[in-house]
Amino acid sequence: MKPLIEDINPKTEDERLASIIDKVISGERINADDGIYLYEHADLALLSQLANLANHRLNGNYILFNKNFHIEPTNLCVFNCKFCSYHKSAGDSESWVLTLEEIKNAARKYINTDVTEVHIVGGVHPKWNIDYYGEMIKAVKEILPHIHVKAYSAIELDFIIRKSKLSYSEGLKRLKDYGLDSIPGGGAEIFAPEVRAKICPEKASGDAWLAIHKAAHENGIQSNATMLYGHIESYKHRVQHMEAIRKLQDETHGFNCFIPLKFRAANNPMGYLGEVNMVEDLRNFAVSRIYMDNIRHLKAYWPMLGIQNTKMAINFGVDDIDGTIDDTTKIYSMAGAEEQKPTMTVERLTQIVREAGGIPAERDSIYNIIKVYD
Template sequence: MDKDLLKHFNISDELKSIAEKVYNSERITFEEGVLLFEKGELNFLGSLANHIREKKHGDITYFNKNFHIEPTNICVFDCKFCAYSKLIREKGDYDAWEMDEEKIYETVRSYDNTDITEVHIVGGVHPKMGLQYFANLIKNIKEIRPEIHVKAFTAVELEYMCRKAKVSYKEGLKILKDHGQDSLPGGGAEIFAEAVREEICKDKCSSEQWLAIHEAAHELGMPSNATMLYGHIESYADRIDHMNRLRELQDKTGGFNTFIPLKFRNGNNQMSHINEVSVLEDLRTYAVSRIYMDNFPHLKAYWPMIGRETAQLSLAYGVNDIDGTIDDSTKIYSMAGAEEQNPNMTTEQIVDLIKKVGRHPIERNSVYDTVNDYGEEAMQEA
């Protein structure tokens, strides 16, 4: 958006000065971030976020081709927002699962002769699946498919694995890296503000531990992502505090690729009494994230969670990545009432979805190298 268009917004001097900073590529402060949430109207936030998005990426919108393996949903923890896990005592429940190893390898082999580039492995924290088990699992997956990128284990799973194996985070991650793990997903961050964390997921890894694990991964040259669970009992200041802790770590390591705000869904969990926020609030959250997280290269909307149309809209509010074509292989969000119950989109569908809102689709690998360019010009040249 042209800077002059700002004149068309009837905004306070405080918001105007934030806009000036954005147009001058200056970082905004904590207080200014909170103010954007409190006072920024959707169109205003969208204009600023889109300015940053287009400056960083133009019209490019990334997606990738991946599949998910969720080895188990049995978990030693009991997060109140989780609709997915089963406690060990519920092991016999019809919807509890533990995949045996052979089944996992079969799943990997089922993608032979496909152009999938990534496997995303996360699950519950099972007391019997430890560091060595997962290290061997990754090694065997890489033997089946050497070129696949293994993005695996949230910091919550890693904290438990390392604790049980009595190794430091760096030692544990080094073992996994040596067996073939390439990067870390961003899950388990939820909201860093300790008082909220105590309410919604008090028994799992602390915010400090989450950040220490990602810092250790970055030091080992393993990139990672970061999520934020929003729209439950957290305040706007809690959201900015979360982003701020990530922004500080990114200043130090530069190891994060993508920030992924995740909407709280209230289906089938212990927080079902809390109303979900509106699509408007989703878009505002994407926009403020794009404005605040100035050192994160990418902002992702996870389309199975918010649905295809909101994902399309989000591309005008700072988002430049809508995740993968994903096979029908993840249950984490569908069990909590996400928009997509059987999330899968073909390449053609995802390309079409991006083009319909005037953006340029690019299939990326896990570290944002171009795999296929589906822009008009690239298609004509081909």
């Protein structure tokens, strides 16, 4: 896993590729055209070497995980995105709406444990407002006062903040007062309007997603960023998406982690597309690592990829594999992900990292290392 610059052979008859290799070796930022060219022309072995070099400069050989669980308050949603297998309508036998007491009960399971984070996301409930979202955070903190609450995608936030007739900054300040610590990266999908018009025409725009994360960063709320890939988007769309996030990170420095999320085809209207193969997954992780030079961490979400594929991703620039989860999320399992009941012990997580050649390390939610497992 340790990359050596001398192991990377910049000699190639493709002068354009050679110039990009030189940029990566020297630590120079690649541009959008370079990113597209890597997707289209670089072989997998070269991408692995370049991505591992880029990652090693930032993170050494540490591969991170955390101790976390999820609360998904509802899968009712005012939107009906075509890639989504999670959305259900009121009255559907597979729909749910958690009460505040049920949310407290979910938190009570982790009293006297060393879990450090709760991740709260769900559908956009048509009747909930910003203060109810705040009450959910407050309910969790009542039970687990010291837990880090990472909550609510930009899509949820856009809906409830606009409904409350507040600016993004005002809405985020209110949620921060309730106990919000950071926000996840969900809802980004692909920013290109022509793609969004086909896969999620009802939800907030890419510009709105970026504006919410900018407002969060300006109010001291760190966040993550995602990209949904492997459906109808092109390589150009992927690079444009990463460029917009990279540009905002240059301005705010508020993103902790970039998370490519694979489109899963089960139980949704876009299932006819099928899914890209693992070679494409690895290509995407590698180009993401090389391109996102100002976001330190790159995550392979193990419930989405499966354990064996996560091991491979570690050798394509990934330095974070998420956490223990404890079978508390259904978002990807309902879409046919590899892990249908996602739960992981620390022992298994550290084993996965070691088998992939990395040094396992537990992190907190904003990527401070808590413990290294030598």
